[in-house]
Amino acid sequence: MVRRVSTTLASPATAAGAAAPRRRTRLLALPEARWALAATVAFLAGLGFDVGGAPSWAYGIPYAVAYAAGGWEPALEGLRALREKTLDVDLLMIVAALGAAAIGQVLDGALLIVIFATSGALEALATARTADSVRGLLDLAPDTATRLTDDGEETVPAAELRVGDLLLVRPGERIGGDGRVVDGVSEADQATVTGEPLPVLKRPGDDVFAGTLNGTGALRVRVERDPADSVVARIVTLVEEASRTKAPTQLFIEKIEQRYAVAVVAATLTVFALPLAFGADLTDALLRAMTFMIVASPCAVVLATMPPLLSAIATAGRHGVLVKSAVAMERLGEIDTAALDKTGTLTEGAPEVTDVRPLPGSGLDADALLALAAAAEHPSEHPLARAVVAAARARGLRIAPARDFVATPGRGVGAVVDGCVVGVGRVGDSGDATRRADGVRDAAGRVRDPDDRVHEADRLHEADRVQDSAAPLFVAAHPHPSAGTTVLVTRDATPVGTLALTDRLRPAAPAATAALAGLTGTTPVLLTGDNAPAAARVAEATGIADVRADLLPEDKVNVVRSLQLAGRKVLFVGDGVNDAPALAAAHAGLAMGRAGSDLALETADAVVVRDDLTAVPAVVRLSRTARRLVLQNLVIAGTFITGLVLWDLVGHLPLPLGVAGHEGSTVLVGLNGLRLLRERAWQG
Numbered sequence: 001m002v003r004r005v006s007t008t009l010a011s012p013a014t015a016a017g018a019a020a021p022r023r024r025t026r027l028l029a030l031p032e033a034r035w036a037l038a039a040t041v042a043f044l045a046g047l048g049f050d051v052g053g054a055p056s057w058a059y060g061i062p063y064a065v066a067y068a069a070g071g072w073e074p075a076l077e078g079l080r081a082l083r084e085k086t087l088d089v090d091l092l093m094i095v096a097a098l099g100a101a102a103i104g105q106v107l108d109g110a111l112l113i114v115i116f117a118t119s120g121a122l123e124a125l126a127t128a129r130t131a132d133s134v135r136g137l138l139d140l141a142p143d144t145a146t147r148l149t150d151d152g153e154e155t156v157p158a159a160e161l162r163v164g165d166l167l168l169v170r171p172g173e174r175i176g177g178d179g180r181v182v183d184g185v186s187e188a189d190q191a192t193v194t195g196e197p198l199p200v201l202k203r204p205g206d207d208v209f210a211g212t213l214n215g216t217g218a219l220r221v222r223v224e225r226d227p228a229d230s231v232v233a234r235i236v237t238l239v240e241e242a243s244r245t246k247a248p249t250q251l252f253i254e255k256i257e258q259r260y261a262v263a264v265v266a267a268t269l270t271v272f273a274l275p276l277a278f279g280a281d282l283t284d285a286l287l288r289a290m291t292f293m294i295v296a297s298p299c300a301v302v303l304a305t306m307p308p309l310l311s312a313i314a315t316a317g318r319h320g321v322l323v324k325s326a327v328a329m330e331r332l333g334e335i336d337t338a339a340l341d342k343t344g345t346l347t348e349g350a351p352e353v354t355d356v357r358p359l360p361g362s363g364l365d366a367d368a369l370l371a372l373a374a375a376a377e378h379p380s381e382h383p384l385a386r387a388v389v390a391a392a393r394a395r396g397l398r399i400a401p402a403r404d405f406v407a408t409p410g411r412g413v414g415a416v417v418d419g420c421v422v423g424v425g426r427v428g429d430s431g432d433a434t435r436r437a438d439g440v441r442d443a444a445g446r447v448r449d450p451d452d453r454v455h456e457a458d459r460l461h462e463a464d465r466v467q468d469s470a471a472p473l474f475v476a477a478h479p480h481p482s483a484g485t486t487v488l489v490t491r492d493a494t495p496v497g498t499l500a501l502t503d504r505l506r507p508a509a510p511a512a513t514a515a516l517a518g519l520t521g522t523t524p525v526l527l528t529g530d531n532a533p534a535a536a537r538v539a540e541a542t543g544i545a546d547v548r549a550d551l552l553p554e555d556k557v558n559v560v561r562s563l564q565l566a567g568r569k570v571l572f573v574g575d576g577v578n579d580a581p582a583l584a585a586a587h588a589g590l591a592m593g594r595a596g597s598d599l600a601l602e603t604a605d606a607v608v609v610r611d612d613l614t615a616v617p618a619v620v621r622l623s624r625t626a627r628r629l630v631l632q633n634l635v636i637a638g639t640f641i642t643g644l645v646l647w648d649l650v651g652h653l654p655l656p657l658g659v660a661g662h663e664g665s666t667v668l669v670g671l672n673g674l675r676l677l678r679e680r681a682w683q684g
Helices: 031-051 056-083 089-102 106-140 231-243 248-277 282-296 306-318 326-332 342-346 366-377 383-394 430-443 456-469 509-520 532-542 553-565 577-585 598-603 615-650 655-677 679-683
Strands: 144-149 152-157 166-169 179-183 186-189 200-202 219-223 321-323 337-340 347-358 402-408 412-417 420-426 485-491 494-505 525-527 546-548 570-574 588-592 606-608
Touching: 031 056, 031 106, 056 089, 056 106, 089 106, 089 248, 089 282, 106 655, 248 282, 282 615, 282 655, 306 321, 306 326, 306 615, 306 655, 306 679, 321 326, 321 615, 326 588, 326 615, 337 342, 337 509, 337 553, 342 347, 342 525, 342 532, 342 570, 347 366, 347 383, 366 383, 366 402, 366 412, 366 420, 366 485, 366 494, 383 485, 383 494, 494 532, 509 532, 509 615, 525 532, 525 553, 532 546, 546 553, 553 570, 553 577, 570 577, 570 615, 577 588, 577 598, 606 615, 615 655, 615 679, 655 679
Parallel strands: 337 525, 337 570, 525 546, 570 588, 588 606
Antiparallel strands: 144 152, 144 166, 166 219, 179 219, 186 200, 321 606, 347 494, 402 412, 412 420, 420 485, 485 494
């Protein structure tokens, strides 16, 4: 369950800040730190009495307090583990400390407890700081929001917002919920959610995210997502779920940990018994054995894996990439081939008007032609229609009301606008819908002059000429948005101009594919259900040589599986329902989240919330850095353990020095993993 924390609304004075306040756990807020402090204070008091020549009871009591304060919790956990027939390495530390006290080395045992407790406190702090970076995302969401009602406005808890609520967001406030702007113009600082460095202009129709900071304008926002399902909440939920998973490396370490711990106990008994068999002093033999058990314990090895991976997950989450598990984070760094979907992944997944061309003699300029087409398209739900209407609104054009609207699937639309029958459709096809609307008009008793069509053939010829001139950029008669679509606008069955629409390539697509090629050593593969010409154009623009087009969902799966049968570890990046099987079949699957289907988001190992393609190579690079740190940690831990064990067996390793070396290596390994929480870790 996601734990929600309270925040205060940002004031206009803080609106310039790019980042939300980041919470940091105070050291003494952790119980481990408080017990470690108590043990340290008691130890120092006992040491003062001991060095000062006080009676044994005077320093014995503080030492006993140090033993109790620093050792009760690991001792309790160790006993619980024994009850479940497992051997906890923490219990070995307590046994070593008690063993030292039993032979009169009370000072050494107390020092062991203090160092061990301090090490545990530092590890707890490191873990808490990792969690801070995740929970800090919740600080983005305000406690309350202003909801507009028929009676005015009311302040309500943000957690109680419902889909459909209308919110008023004043300048400088954080937006209360994920939704869409219905009125007002402002800019939103989305850096803390999407990673975009500059405020983003928000107009009616634009999406906004809970927790992002409104700028200087007032907005009215319609809530479109339940607060528990907002982008911020999803980030936190997925990252917290990921923190509870374990990577294969960690699972392997835990699998052998028990056997190793038992082996350490057996070896300790051997180290103790053999010298005694050859006449060694009991105290010396026991001290050597206790020191051996401490330095041979695998604490640093156990801690080597998860801090780097969890830090990487938290850092990716701060930059809008939700990695669902430590397993997924580790697998992302293993990939050596990238396979990319086209529509919605390399392209923006939504058509837009890229060219407006009035025909000579039409009496229309570009704005008038676009307004005319938008008026006819306004009642339609087709993606191309929405693109035409959006383009007209973006230019601030008046969209006249339309009536007698008729849509012909696969051909176009027709409607009566300002007394004229307007048709919008593919070149050579728009007349059908126009004639339908025209027929409605005639049935209504409005008589049309037959001479209006005298020059229709000449106008159609001119439209074809204009269409031919656009051929290098757009495929004329193919309605697929990636390939490019040119539509003909007619007025009273007379062609008056053309509009060109295309699914634009994402600006970051060439750089992202080049970065993936550099990381994997091979150029990405393009897998698409689109036609070959459309795929070829995108491939040429992004530098992709291997193109597989006209693929059904099962075909994409077969390509991914064939690559993996050839020994490749494939990362598949997609967004649609048709991509879900390939996302599941790949070694690692990554979904584009803003427009991605629910099935794709559920299937993928990771989700790019802000649809920034450059985040794909960035998270792969981050995963590889995490894997390198895991290896570094294992080397550090192994070196310390080997060196200290040999020192104890071959020479004479003092117990306090052994404790310092063992615990120091554990802390060093933990802190090394936390390096990935720094901002530079994401930037590579």
